[in-house]
Amino acid sequence: MPDPRPIGVFDSGxxxxxxxxxxxxxxxxxxxxxxxxxxxLPYGTKSADTxxxxxxxxxxxxxxxxxxxxxxxxNTASAVATSALAGQFAPVPVIxxxxxxxxxxxxxxxxxNIAVIATEGTVRGEAYPRAINARAPxxxxxxxxxxxxxxxAEEGWTSTAVTREVARAYLAPLFSGPEKPDTLVLGCTHxxxxxxxxxxxxxxxxxxxxxxxxxxxxxxxxxKDGSAAPANQKGAVRFIATDxxxxxxxVGRIFFGNEIDADAVELTDL
Ligand code: DGL
Numbered sequence: 377m378p379d380p381r382p383i384g385v386f387d388s389g390x391x392x393x394x395x396x397x398x399x400x401x402x403x404x405x406x407x408x409x410x411x412x413x414x415x416x417l418p419y420g421t422k423s424a425d426t427x428x429x430x431x432x433x434x435x436x437x438x439x440x441x442x443x444x445x446x447x448x449x450x451n452t453a454s455a456v457a458t459s460a461l462a463g464q465f466a467p468v469p470v471i472x473x474x475x476x477x478x479x480x481x482x483x484x485x486x487x488x489n490i491a492v493i494a495t496e497g498t499v500r501g502e503a504y505p506r507a508i509n510a511r512a513p514x515x516x517x518x519x520x521x522x523x524x525x526x527x528x529a530e531e532g533w534t535s536t537a538v539t540r541e542v543a544r545a546y547l548a549p550l551f552s553g554p555e556k557p558d559t560l561v562l563g564c565t566h567x568x569x570x571x572x573x574x575x576x577x578x579x580x581x582x583x584x585x586x587x588x589x590x591x592x593x594x595x596x597x598x599x600k601d602g603s604a605a606p607a608n609q610k611g612a613v614r615f616i617a618t619d620x621x622x623x624x625x626x627v628g629r630i631f632f633g634n635e636i637d638a639d640a641v642e643l644t645d646l
Contacts (some may be wrong), residue, residue, distance in 0.1 A: 378606040382407035382614070382626050384438030385447040388419040388430075389530055389623060390568030392449025393631035395473060398588035399447070400613065407603040408450075408613045409441055412523055412628070413646065415619035419452040420495025420564065427497060430463060431644040432456040437616070444603055445641055447595060448472045451563050452495045452589070455503035469598050474498075476594050477561055477587030478507035484583040486560040488515040491550040491582075494523040494563030504563050516555055522546045522564070529551065529566040532627050541574040547577050562586040569630055616642045 385396045389412050396410045413419075413434050419427050431453040437447055446461065446468055448454045454472030462470040481490050481504075492504045499521040508515050524542050533539050551557060560582055562568055568586045575584065596604075605611060615622040615636060625638035 377602060378405065379444050380605055380609060381442055381444040382409045383445045383447065384409050384411070384441065385449045386413065386434040386438060387450040387565055388413050388452070389415045389417040389566070390628040391526070391529060391564065392634065393458060393628055394568045394588045395449035395591050396613070397445060398527060399593040399630070401402060401598055401601070402481045403483060403604070403645040404611055405607055406611045406628055407440060407609075408442060409616065410447045411551060411616045412618070412624060413604070413606055414617045414624055417530065418495070418527055419425060419450060420497050420523060422497065424456040424497065424501065427453055428460055430603065430646070431461060435465060437646055440496065441469065441600050445595065445598060446470045447591065448561035449565050451503070451556045451589070452497045454485050455501045456500050471594050471598060473565060473587040473591050474503045474507050474568060476590035477585070478504060478511060479602065480585040480587060480590045481508055481559055481561045482511045482515065485515065487558045488512055489557045490515055490517050490559045490561060491557035492517060492561040492563045493522040493525070493550075493567065494519065495526065496523055498563055500517045510596040518550050518553065520546050520550055525570055526564065526566045529569050530627060531558060532630055534569045534630060535572045539570060540576060543570070543573045547574070551579055557562060559583045559585060565584040578584050580599040593613070614642070615640065616624065616644050618644060618646055
């Protein structure tokens with residue numbers, strides 16, 4: 377039976393809208409609810425215990441909206457909370473972004489030398505090296521935490537001179553070793569909006585991957601059991617934030633690629 381219930385997607389802020397957008401593009405009939413925990417951003421510098429607690433509260437809010445599937449559109453939260461949330465909210469399927477991101481990296485790399493930039497929490501937990509090596513045991517991974525990128529993305533500074541400068545500082549060390557990576561993973565859902573600045577500071581020929589489209593494909597695969605929306609339904613998107621309706625709409629539109637009506641952004645407490 378087709379299932380018109382919404383899919384719930386959450387992140388610490390507006391970054392996960394890159395994933396929401398990929399899901400909307402691939403599955404236009406699905407109703408989507410996006411929750412940005414803007415009051416408590418960033419997650420990337422917090423301890424794993426705190427991130428698990430925040431992620432669980434965000435997920436609970438979405439489950440209360442009767443979502444049929446939950447997407448953790450935050451690498452930091454996916455890295456530490458995917459299995460906890462899957463256990464807590466079963467039978468609702470929970471999809472994180474790290475496994476799809478690793479899948480994309482392995483598919484893109486010819487040499488097996490892969491660079492990952494992510495938040496401090498994601499890098500510290502080694503989630504990407506584990507997920508990549510589970511698929512490609514001989515792959516060699518170098519990582520860097522790129523905390524300032526989150527602030528630049530949330531500020532909407534996608535391609536300023538400062539963004540280029542920061543990109544150079546983060547990326548140059550990753551590509552200076554003897555085994556040059558041929559693939560860069562954007563291991564944080566905030567980073568795809570900085571693509572131009574990042575590309576400008578990379579050696580030629582390096583492939584850049586993120587988890588947005590592979591996560592959307594994982595969502596599509598999970599709905600193949602018959603729980604996809606009725607094909608004639610035109611999906612709607614609802615936005616919920618924990619702080620700053622106007623700011624959420626103003627910066628979120630850069631990630632969404634469309635206007636977001638600030639008055640329609642719902643505010644909530646978790
Ligand atoms: N967008 C989040 C991620 O993918 C993290 C940003 C933050 O530090 O809150 O990891």
